[in-house]
Amino acid sequence: MIHFDxxxxxxxxxxxLKAIVDNNNxxxxxxxxxxxxxxxxxxxxxxxxxxxxxxxxxMVGGTQTNATVLDxxxxxxxxxxxxxxxxINVHESGAIELTGHKVIALPxxxxxxxxxxxxxxxxxxxxxxxxPHMVAPGAVYISFPTELGxxxxxxxxxxxxxxxxEYHIPLYVDGARLGFGLAASNDVTLRxxxxxxDVFYIGGTKMGALFGEAxxxxxxxxxxxxxxxxxxxxxxxxxxxLLGMQFGAFFTNxxxxxxxxxxxxxxxxxxxxxxxxxxxxFIDSPTNQQFFLLPNALIDxxxxxxxxxxxxxxxxxxSKVRFVTSWExxxxxxxxxxxxxxx
Numbered sequence: 348m349i350h351f352d353x354x355x356x357x358x359x360x361x362x363x364l365k366a367i368v369d370n371n372n373x374x375x376x377x378x379x380x381x382x383x384x385x386x387x388x389x390x391x392x393x394x395x396x397x398x399x400x401x402x403x404x405x406m407v408g409g410t411q412t413n414a415t416v417l418d419x420x421x422x423x424x425x426x427x428x429x430x431x432x433x434x435i436n437v438h439e440s441g442a443i444e445l446t447g448h449k450v451i452a453l454p455x456x457x458x459x460x461x462x463x464x465x466x467x468x469x470x471x472x473x474x475x476x477x478x479p480h481m482v483a484p485g486a487v488y489i490s491f492p493t494e495l496g497x498x499x500x501x502x503x504x505x506x507x508x509x510x511x512x513e514y515h516i517p518l519y520v521d522g523a524r525l526g527f528g529l530a531a532s533n534d535v536t537l538r539x540x541x542x543x544x545d546v547f548y549i550g551g552t553k554m555g556a557l558f559g560e561a562x563x564x565x566x567x568x569x570x571x572x573x574x575x576x577x578x579x580x581x582x583x584x585x586x587x588x589l590l591g592m593q594f595g596a597f598f599t600n601x602x603x604x605x606x607x608x609x610x611x612x613x614x615x616x617x618x619x620x621x622x623x624x625x626x627x628x629f630i631d632s633p634t635n636q637q638f639f640l641l642p643n644a645l646i647d648x649x650x651x652x653x654x655x656x657x658x659x660x661x662x663x664x665x666s667k668v669r670f671v672t673s674w675e676x677x678x679x680x681x682x683x684x685x686x687x688x689x690x
Contacts, residue, residue: 360555383591425485458495462506496632517545530607
């Protein structure tokens, strides 16, 4: 079977795994207080164009990271603005609400949050004299790429950053698939994300790590005593060196972006195969996620050789599906799928 369900079906990228295996017998102190983590943090700061004062924290998974970071950014009576399709609003089982913070959902535009909608919401919120009785918007959340595989342009990202600064609230970027987003973007770089977002994370789990995400905060004071909060959330890995080893590999020899470019290139080839057969995507995604509305007969035939996900309930005659490429997807995988589509 060829697997297109998600981008973490396999284990770790060989270069990432090699970094772990080569240092498996090295004994270090725990909780990220080791040379591997220190080295990875330096590499990340350099790649982001940040000073040594920038904070970098290693965590294990995306939902855990979102819940912990937002709990650190938000006051007790504050919520977070996000698109209605945002991961934290739909696919995180209420993890944000479990920390006592409301997700304030605004309309989505191809998965994206528009700066004008955010500005209008913030203006109207504070124009209402009863606002002290309400959950105050304390941060803005976006993901890059979005849940629908779309990406923000530099202009869109700048506009969101501007409105957040105007209202003195932080912009937080979920970068679970950041490498794929950067590979697909025409004008946004890692340094742009680091410059425009107050806090963001560099995804590892979906980019070829066994596990792990790297939270980056240019102004460490935005997340005071964050290690303690991570500990309280059960988010501190005792064998923290495993995270440092993996992110050290990511930011050596341009591996992180190489993985992103690989996944995006094969996703676009997969898209072309469907389009040539007459099946256009119902979402225009330039990233490693591709969405199609297909006849159920074709879906059933494809499922004989490949696994992928329904994007919603199965329809009577046709259904929406999602295909996702990863570091492990090969040219041969795409060729095999092309053969079934053409047949």
